[in-house]
Amino acid sequence: MKPDLRKAWESRVLVGDGAMGTFLYQKGFPVGISYEELNLTAPEVIGDVHRQYIQAGAHVLESNTFSANYDKLSKYGLEAKVEEINRAGVRIAREAAGQQGYVVGAVGSIRGGKRNNISSEELKQHFEQQIHALLTEGVDGLLLETFYDVEEMLMALSIVRQASDLPVIAQFAVEDIARTLDGYTMVDAFRMVSQAGADVFGFNCRTGPNGMARALETLDGMRSLPASVYPNAGIADYVDGEYRYGATPEYFGQMAVRFADMGARLIGGCCGTTPEHIAEISAALTDYKPAPLPSPEMTADRVVVHEHLDAVQEERKGEPTLADLAKERHTVIVELDPPRDLDITKFMKGAEALKRAGADALTLADNSLAVTRMSNMALGHLVQSRVGLRPLIHIACRDRNMIGTQSHMMGFDALGIDHVLAVTGDPAKFGDLPGASSVYDLTSFEIIRMIKQLNEGVAFSGKPLKQKANFVVGAAFNPNVKHLDKAVQRLEKKIASGADYIMTQPVYDSELIVRMKEATKHLDIPIFVGIMPLASGRNAEYLHNEVPGIQLSDEVRERMAGLEGEEGRKMGVQIGKELLDVAAEHFKGIYIMTPFMFYEMSVQLTQYVWELSGRRESPLFH
Missing domain, CATH: 3.20.20.330 (Homocysteine-binding-like domain)
Known part of the structure; x- marks a missing residue:
């Protein structure tokens, strides 16, 4: 029994x-x-x-x-x-x-x-x-x-x-x-x-x-x-x-x-x-013998220390677009995720550090993975006005209907934010508020066309506007697929819709970067190659096994296996540099993604790009 x-x-x-x-x-x-x-x-x-x-x-x-x-x-x-x-x-x-x-x-x-x-x-x-x-x-x-x-x-x-x-x-x-x-x-x-x-x-x-x-x-x-x-x-x-x-x-x-x-x-x-x-x-678990369960042991709540940050406001005027820059020289975009709470201290410190490192733009996701974060419009404005660093704002089809999307874009224009990345957005049911609705009034192709329509002085409804917008619109590209040629065909449709530049998912395979260059050499718009340094062995396995659109090579997983803390981040930066050696050789656009707000890792990789290109820092702000 x-x-x-x-x-x-x-x-x-x-x-x-x-x-x-x-x-x-x-x-x-x-x-x-x-x-x-x-x-x-x-x-x-x-x-x-x-x-x-x-x-x-x-x-x-x-x-x-x-x-x-x-x-x-x-x-x-x-x-x-x-x-x-x-x-x-x-x-x-x-x-x-x-x-x-x-x-x-x-x-x-x-x-x-x-x-x-x-x-x-x-x-x-x-x-x-x-x-x-x-x-x-x-x-x-x-x-x-x-x-x-x-x-x-x-x-x-x-x-x-x-x-x-x-x-x-x-x-x-x-x-x-x-x-x-x-x-x-x-x-x-x-x-x-x-x-x-x-x-x-x-x-x-x-x-x-x-x-x-x-x-x-x-x-x-x-x-x-x-x-x-x-x-x-x-x-x-x-x-x-x-x-x-x-x-x-x-x-x-x-x-x-x-x-x-x-x-x-x-x-x-x-x-x-x-x-x-x-x-x-x-x-x-066939032969697994569990250890005895621990006794209750409650501990005190952790204390979070908030630091105050005073930032200097600067105005940026008359600069070339990122697409223009990437046709002339190596250009670095760095992603820093908006916080999931109300404290922006570390985020702003990271933005300042990346500005000093010479990043050409700071890009902010739009509630990535359908997880609620602070408005990237508000943070983009703060980055632009206080730090003097160009914001590149993601806008997802998931969260806003056509009314809200046009309203959002009009707000960007009023704030002087002109670089955006159009993305589909992960379904709301997989995020932190699964009861929320996914809107998807527009596809990624349609949202690109509609934003470029604002540049012609025409509203989404077809009615004329009193002035024209000046948006530079990016599109996302996932090269981590079995059939790269089919992914490029989809990319060509986004370009036909009006995309001005491309930003890829993280790539962890040098050979794929070379294949991607060959597969996209006929395209006449800049491609920013995604490089996201790994923070630990666990982070590597999570990305490889659980996150759509990301695939790690066996070699990278083996090198990261078992590494945690500072040791893991050090190896992650080293692997990132090796990928940059190849990416910078074949592409002028570099897109560095910051893991877990470890912006020091992105600082190191940004500086490494300038070393590879013969510059110690970006000429744009210095």
């Missing part, structure tokens, strides 16, 4: 299953239907998915009931079938699990990251209905997953504890690991959830293995409960109308041991994972 779940994860690491929704999507079931209804209409399909995970080595199956609550099912006219769908989900999973497998009833967040979209009373009623159905059918435990705020988690936990003493796994969806959406630190969330009766505290969805590891690190030395982790298979990439995930099964196997070393006793997968991912986790 198998032990209950609590006994099982005390002595070993249990392997969970992988994704249900994205796996069904890959099998041809379209977005826009209720996957939970398949418990009734196609139970053999759901049972087959469960069996594949069991055969891959999973010990614990989730019932296909994540969204099987009144609120979510009512969108499909299925609100009268809450109990039927939940109970069927448990039965199907139980049959697949057999005598030795465990079945946990999956209960997802109802608010889904949105605030005030449903009253507390309704929330309570919907949780009670679903949880009662799962308990009635007989589960081994309950999995409360993809919760964004502590308040909703505590409500669901309270309902479970009033009805049952079965094991409860409480999992938050994390992207920004510092706090939940309702403002609690992960340490506070852990304390409150454990006091409310959770047996396991963990994380799922929103991020890949690297983000999960960082989330666990915030609880290091503070956690006495077992942990659970169900990461996504990296960040989803939207290609040809489909979502694709890049983190490989082998990478999941490697990360599984790391999770176990950090106290995880239940390890599975979320969006994008497949039976192959679970098989690698299972194989990696």
